Amino acid sequence: MFQGYLPTILGGAALTLQLALLSLLFALVAGLAGASAKLSKSAPLRWLATVYTTVVRGVPDLVMMLLVFYGGQMLVNQLTEYLDVGYFDLNPMVAGVLTIGFIFGAYFAETFRGAFLAVPAGQLEAGAAYGMTRWQVFVRILFPQMLRHALPGLGNNWLVLLKSTAIVSMIGLSDMTWLADQAGRTTREPFLFYLLVCALYLTMTTASSWLLGRLEKRYSVGVRTAEL
Amino acid sequence: MDIAVVTGSLDQYLGGLWLTTHLVTLSCAIGLAAAVPLAVARVSRNPVVHGPVAAYTWFFRGTPMLVQLLLIYYGLGQFQWMQAQWEAGNPFWLLFREPYFCALLAFALNTGAYTTEIIAGSMRNVPHGEIEAAKAVGMSRFVMLRRILLPSALRRAIPAYSNEVILMLQGSSIASAVTLVDITGAARNVYSKHFAPFEAFIFAGLIYMVLTFALVGLFKLAERRWLAHLESQRVTQAAH
Numbered sequence: 001m002f003q004g005y006l007p008t009i010l011g012g013a014a015l016t017l018q019l020a021l022l023s024l025l026f027a028l029v030a031g032l033a034g035a036s037a038k039l040s041k042s043a044p045l046r047w048l049a050t051v052y053t054t055v056v057r058g059v060p061d062l063v064m065m066l067l068v069f070y071g072g073q074m075l076v077n078q079l080t081e082y083l084d085v086g087y088f089d090l091n092p093m094v095a096g097v098l099t100i101g102f103i104f105g106a107y108f109a110e111t112f113r114g115a116f117l118a119v120p121a122g123q124l125e126a127g128a129a130y131g132m133t134r135w136q137v138f139v140r141i142l143f144p145q146m147l148r149h150a151l152p153g154l155g156n157n158w159l160v161l162l163k164s165t166a167i168v169s170m171i172g173l174s175d176m177t178w179l180a181d182q183a184g185r186t187t188r189e190p191f192l193f194y195l196l197v198c199a200l201y202l203t204m205t206t207a208s209s210w211l212l213g214r215l216e217k218r219y220s221v222g223v224r225t226a227e228l
Numbered sequence: 229m230d231i232a233v234v235t236g237s238l239d240q241y242l243g244g245l246w247l248t249t250h251l252v253t254l255s256c257a258i259g260l261a262a263a264v265p266l267a268v269a270r271v272s273r274n275p276v277v278h279g280p281v282a283a284y285t286w287f288f289r290g291t292p293m294l295v296q297l298l299l300i301y302y303g304l305g306q307f308q309w310m311q312a313q314w315e316a317g318n319p320f321w322l323l324f325r326e327p328y329f330c331a332l333l334a335f336a337l338n339t340g341a342y343t344t345e346i347i348a349g350s351m352r353n354v355p356h357g358e359i360e361a362a363k364a365v366g367m368s369r370f371v372m373l374r375r376i377l378l379p380s381a382l383r384r385a386i387p388a389y390s391n392e393v394i395l396m397l398q399g400s401s402i403a404s405a406v407t408l409v410d411i412t413g414a415a416r417n418v419y420s421k422h423f424a425p426f427e428a429f430i431f432a433g434l435i436y437m438v439l440t441f442a443l444v445g446l447f448k449l450a451e452r453r454w455l456a457h458l459e460s461q462r463v464t465q466a467a468h
């Protein structure tokens with residue numbers, strides 16, 4: 001049915017998943033840093049974090065990706081020329097992870113900020129009263145309780161992130177969308193191959209939703225909910 | 229930075245701005261118009277009614293809009309009956325060869341799916357008391373829907389819907405994948421002509437930012453107009 005292209009596309013799906021997971025990792029780090037900056041006592045840090053989240057909210061991911069990919073390549077070229085070393089190609093995968101991670105870091109920063117604020121101050125005061133250090137309070141009290149509030153937001157953003165990986169095909173990464181485009185041209189059956197990509201994305205998003213639902217339940221153990 | 233690159237291509241950016249504006253406005257209008265009846269069907273208890281709508285939103289919310297657009301624009305040409313219609317000059321099916329029409333269709337279907345779920349979620353959250361009161365004064369299901377449920381749900385949906393419109397504005401940048409010259413398309417042309425990525429893409433980013441802030445402002449006004457009665461509630465919630 002797929003004229004031998006199925007393994008290729010599945011390989012592309014693995015690449016898409018890899019791109020999404022690496023971006024997620026980067027975004028989580030950027031998000032925690034952003035949230036800490038937003039809640040920090042230092043005004044310049046707060047200001048910087050606000051600029052970060054505002055710019056990301058206002059600029060499309062594709063535009064940012066094109067800027068990172070083509071602009072980054074230009075900077076790399078100037079650097080290699082200056083250092084008099086050989087030509088170096090900026091990898092679309094690196095550009096993709098950097099851009100998607102940077103973008104979703106801003107969304108995660110908002111999620112984490114809200115989640116940190118949702119933990120009652122009394123919990124932190126109790127930790128301090130027991131003589132815990134700031135770091136111990138963070139690891140033992142703030143972080144585990146924050147996670148429950150952050151999970152729904154993180155989950156939604158993960159689903160958006162997963163789907164936004166498709167645009168990396170526009171800067172030439174051979175992810176499943178790009179491979180489907182090639183296979184569709186060769187076999188003259190583009191509909192079939194794009195539909196296959198849709199099915200693969202649906203599998204990933206549906207599996208993610210199911211998993212996230214279970215995680216949310218797990219982290220909400222001991223929280224009373226009202227019966228409707 | 230060479231500002232002349234941008235000032236010399238202002239007409240291209242303006243053309244792109246115009247295309248982005250009406251593409252997003254039209255697709256959001258179509259999507260919203262379709263979403264209201266679809267949301268009513270989505271909250272129905274009858275599986276024959278809510279099933280197809282759930283399948284539609286599941287597909288369009290679970291796949292990237294770029295792939296949906298490619299599926300419509302490049303994909304449909306695969307079918308022989310479609311090619312036959314094109315050769316016969318059927319004016320309706322010829323639309324599917326137009327990149328503008330395909331982008332409009334893909335965007336409207338996509339935003340329609342998200343908006344359906346937003347409104348359906350908002351309908352489920354209408355306070356029971358409002359519905360019971362409507363039943364108590366003897367309203368029929370349709371009258372209740374028109375007078376109570378929809379006005380209340382649509383108002384409450386405004387904050388979530390404002391996010392959806394902003395995401396559509398950003399998402400519309402993929403129109404350049406099907407040869408359309410929207411703001412991003414203009415920036416890509418300027419980049420390849422002058423080989424100036426920073427000027428080309430940062431200027432495009434600035435235009436999108438201005439549009440985003442304008443939308444945020446507009447929706448703030450809309451909330452003040454239509455959600456004023458919930459303002460006191462929100463203030464007390466924020467204080468908790």
